[in-house]
Amino acid sequence: MRPMKNRVLKSVLAVLVATWCGSWPAAAQPRPEPVRLALIEGLSGPFANAGEAVFRNLAWAAERINARGGVQLPEGARPLQIVRLDSKGQTEEALSMLRSAIDQRIAFVAQGNSSATAAALIDAIDKHNERDPQRRVLFLNYAAVEPSLTNERCSFWHFRFDAHADMRLAALMDVLAEDRSVHSVYLIGQDYSFGQHVVRKSREMLAKRRPDLNIVGEELHPMGRIKDFLPYVAKIKASGAQAVVTGNWGNDLTLMIKAAREVGLQAKFYTFYGNALGVPAAIGEAGVGRVLAVAEWHPNAGGAASDRFYASFRERFPRAADDYLHMRMQAMVEMLVAAVERAGTTDPLAVARALEGARFDGAALGGVHQGYMRAADHQFIQPLYVSLMQKAGGPGVRFDNEGSGYGFATVRHLSAASTEPPHQCQMRRP
Incomplete structure (x- = not known):
């Protein structure tokens, strides 16, 4: 009789396990790891208003990308996530935040409010990428416009999306x-x-x-x-x-x-x-x-497409004080995602090569803005x-x-x- 009892017990357990697993909440299913972009910026201190305005721009760009399915990679779609790292407007704090991003294995970092800080980040990233090629980092610059950053001090790991000074x-x-x-x-x-x-x-x-x-x-x-x-x-x-x-x-x-x-x-x-x-x-x-x-653009630059795009930003951020839309920041995020998708990987080396010479037709922005990333110095021309x-x-x-x-x-x-x-x-x- 014992073998029969054992078989019955196993059958009952199997039914219970199947029922329990079938009722497991959908939220418990493994979610795809996000593609992360770290914003290293003064989010407190004397220039916090400028840092928060940048964050709104990048966050809105990420929202639009995620709404259309996220970053498309061979293993499947992954959401784009903006990670806030507060430098307090200080270069030493920015370097500390870079180390934090590296420790979190974030492959892409963005900064712009201070050319002195950008220069320090470029130097630190160059040294890090040579020393630790398994954890390389790519630097996307949306506002640090001192010309030497894409001239005498140019770096393969640095891409500037703003017109320089x-x-x-x-x-x-x-x-x-x-x-x-x-x-x-x-x-x-x-x-x-x-x-x-x-x-x-x-x-x-x-x-x-x-x-x-x-x-x-x-x-x-x-x-x-x-x-x-x-x-x-x-x-x-x-x-x-x-x-x-x-x-x-x-x-x-x-x-x-x-x-x-x-x-x-x-x-x-x-x-x-x-x-x-x-x-x-x-x-x-x-x-x-x-x-x-x-x-590179302003709200009255003209055209129905420009007006619609600006109106959608104002709908997302209805407070008048939040009115700070910059096309270069939107283009930067869109071009990063396009480069990741062309490369088929988030590896910074492959993504950098995909960004070199890349053209932006503005389709993702309703045709409002166009430009191209000059391969010779990684200066965006717009x-x-x-x-x-x-x-x-x-x-x-x-x-x-x-x-x-x-x-x-x-x-x-x-x-x-x-x-x-x-x-x-x-x-x-x-």
Whole structure:
């Protein structure tokens, strides 16, 4: 009788196990490991507003990719995940966050708000990838625009998706040079590699384009530490400058613009970033016809596709203060995913080779933006717009910025081919 009892017991157990397994919640099924992109940025500290704005851009790009099925790889689809790593706006903290990303075996890192930090990351990644090829890292740069990063200091492991400072500055200086009402200029910037370069290069470009212009002052100030720009703006006003050229960004630009309004400075501002992060609201009516910015796109760049894409961003982030959409960041994430899919792997070496020479047709962005990654130096070549602050609702200004009632109208559009500069990169490839 015992063998019969054993067989019955086994049958009952088999039924129970089958029933238990069949009722196992779907959430317990193994989920595919995400493709992770680490954002190493100042998410606290004096430039936290700029860091959080970048995160919104990358998160939205990842959401759209995941909504259409994620990253398609031979083993199956995998979601894209943005991992936040707070550098607190400090280079040493950024290097610590890079080590954290490596320890977590994250293959792709992104950073941009500070060229000095980007240079340190490039150097650290070069050394790490040579020392530990099994845990290589690829660096995607969306905003660190000091030109040497894709020239003398170029790296196979670094790809820049923003137009570098000389590309942006050339567009601005062409517009300034054509303004015959301006005869005196003041140059001011943050006292680090990028700010120093913008001041120096502005002087050189203006000497060639408008040798009659009088540069009435040059100033470099501590980065992220000035709370009151009134003394600086008072000097600009006293100089009689009719135009100010600055590469300032984040709160260093917003606070300077606020001070300019307070003292009634009537000069025009030629900026890299004057169309975002509180600047239009800070200067208000005083900025109309006076504040210019240069970027790869802006909300009033034109076209139904551009309007639809911008409207979808505003629907996702309805708070006016969150209005900070940059096409280069959207293109960067889309191009990373496309390179991973072409390579059929997340291995950084294979993905880097897939990114070299890659063209972006903008289809994933509704056809809004196009460009190509130059293989020789890993500089993304894309169109540029110079735009001028105006009242919303006026000619060419369908959308305002950050709910301020003021937006920007295009005054100069440059095709991708016309922005392409020479380079001095001598790249060492693995």
